[in-house]
Amino acid sequence: MMEVKSKGQQVSRREEILDKAARLFKQKGYVATTMREIAEQVGMEAASMYNHIRGKEELLEEICARVAETYVNQMNEIESSDLSPIHKLQALIRSHISITTKNIHWISVANNEWRHLPDSSLKSFKKARDTYEDRLAEIIRSGIDCQEVADVHVSITLYTILSSLRWIETWYKPNKSYNARDLEENIVNILMNGLKKSG
Amino acid sequence: MMEVKSKGQQVSRREEILDKAARLFKQKGYVATTMREIAEQVGMEAASMYNHIRGKEELLEEICARVAETYVNQMNEIESSDLSPIHKLQALIRSHISITTKNIHWISVANNEWRHLPDSSLKSFKKARDTYEDRLAEIIRSGIDCQEVADVHVSITLYTILSSLRWIETWYKPNKSYNARDLEENIVNILMNGLKKSG
Numbered sequence: 001m002m003e004v005k006s007k008g009q010q011v012s013r014r015e016e017i018l019d020k021a022a023r024l025f026k027q028k029g030y031v032a033t034t035m036r037e038i039a040e041q042v043g044m045e046a047a048s049m050y051n052h053i054r055g056k057e058e059l060l061e062e063i064c065a066r067v068a069e070t071y072v073n074q075m076n077e078i079e080s081s082d083l084s085p086i087h088k089l090q091a092l093i094r095s096h097i098s099i100t101t102k103n104i105h106w107i108s109v110a111n112n113e114w115r116h117l118p119d120s121s122l123k124s125f126k127k128a129r130d131t132y133e134d135r136l137a138e139i140i141r142s143g144i145d146c147q148e149v150a151d152v153h154v155s156i157t158l159y160t161i162l163s164s165l166r167w168i169e170t171w172y173k174p175n176k177s178y179n180a181r182d183l184e185e186n187i188v189n190i191l192m193n194g195l196k197k198s199g
Numbered sequence: 200m201m202e203v204k205s206k207g208q209q210v211s212r213r214e215e216i217l218d219k220a221a222r223l224f225k226q227k228g229y230v231a232t233t234m235r236e237i238a239e240q241v242g243m244e245a246a247s248m249y250n251h252i253r254g255k256e257e258l259l260e261e262i263c264a265r266v267a268e269t270y271v272n273q274m275n276e277i278e279s280s281d282l283s284p285i286h287k288l289q290a291l292i293r294s295h296i297s298i299t300t301k302n303i304h305w306i307s308v309a310n311n312e313w314r315h316l317p318d319s320s321l322k323s324f325k326k327a328r329d330t331y332e333d334r335l336a337e338i339i340r341s342g343i344d345c346q347e348v349a350d351v352h353v354s355i356t357l358y359t360i361l362s363s364l365r366w367i368e369t370w371y372k373p374n375k376s377y378n379a380r381d382l383e384e385n386i387v388n389i390l391m392n393g394l395k396k397s398g
Contacts, residue, residue, distance in 0.1 A: 156377060157385065164363035167358040187359050189351070190349075190390070195389060
């Protein structure tokens with residue numbers, strides 16, 4: 001569930017097109033990327049690619065929809081768990097980091113290129129994002145109510161948490177002086193120590 | 200020093216042009232903004248505006264240079280103070296938030312439109328940013344060495360701090376359910392509680 005991309009021995013041509021598109025959209029931006037360039041990366045003729053996909057817009061729609069779905073599934077699972085609010089918060093931050101490091105191009109495209117979605121899918125993407133934020137705010141609020149979380153301003157805290165994770169998609173490169181696990185541990189510790197009620 | 204913009208009773212025409220340009224660059228993006236639109240906002244003819252400014256590029260260069268200078272001045276002041284590392288870190292985070300809320304359009308342009316700087320000023324802008332990050336990393340490192348700051352990974356922490364402040368320029372609107380002071384207090388508390396060595 002944590003993987004946005006389909007994996008396994010039989011990755012379909014369509015999946016391969018989607019993944020190469022995500023890489024190019026991240027690197028060059030959605031607008032500047034051509035179907036011809038995507039085809040080159042997949043190693044097929046641009047014309048044959050249209051057997052698998054209607055066009056560039058469909059690629060962006062599917063990338064954004066899958067990313068949104070991954071976050072929502074994660075939220076569903078954690079929200080319905082028996083964890084207390086602060087442990088739900090911790091699990092969400094942890095999985096948010098993990099989803100990002102495992103799907104760095106897809107997440108980057110959903111975060112930065114969603115404005116180019118056509119109206120219909122733009123609407124549902126924004127709705128998914130707003131609902132995710134509302135549910136996260138509700139977990140913070142419950143944590144404050146049961147005195148696990150410090151008496152913080154809910155919206156400021158919500159945006160500070162989500163924003164603090166945004167650099168990962170841009171700057172994180174595995175195999176440097178830290179791995180995905182170090183990343184997760186450090187950020188979770190800083191945020192959770194910062195949020196928990198002291199005393 | 201905390202104000203990027205010049206203030207006072209005699210704000211020059213040039214200052215007014217810069218400030219209107221910053222607003223338009225934030226709203227529409229640097230590339231999509233025309234000199235005609237800036238002139239309209241200032242209430243002068245596009246032709247007369249060229250008595251004050253050579254062109255759009257000069258506006259972007261000056262906005263980015265002033266923002267960089269403001270951050271560097273702040274760093275100089277705090278770095279040379281008698282504060283201990285953790286209090287330097289706290290003062291920097293606090294002033295970073297304050298600089299952002301007081302100059303929201305200017306900061307947003309410097310953060311998001313710097314890629315459009317011409318080569319010469321692009322180089323010095325990136326150098327200023329890298330040096331700022333190096334100096335901030337050094338303060339975190341000193342804090343760990345003297346056991347005021349928890350034993351965190353320096354780069355992860357550096358990026359997490361800077362990233363956690365990035366949403367302000369996009370989402371913060373005064374006069375909502377919180378003011379600039381609430382913003383500063385909440386974020387400083389979360390980050391500083393998260394970073395300080397316990398026990």
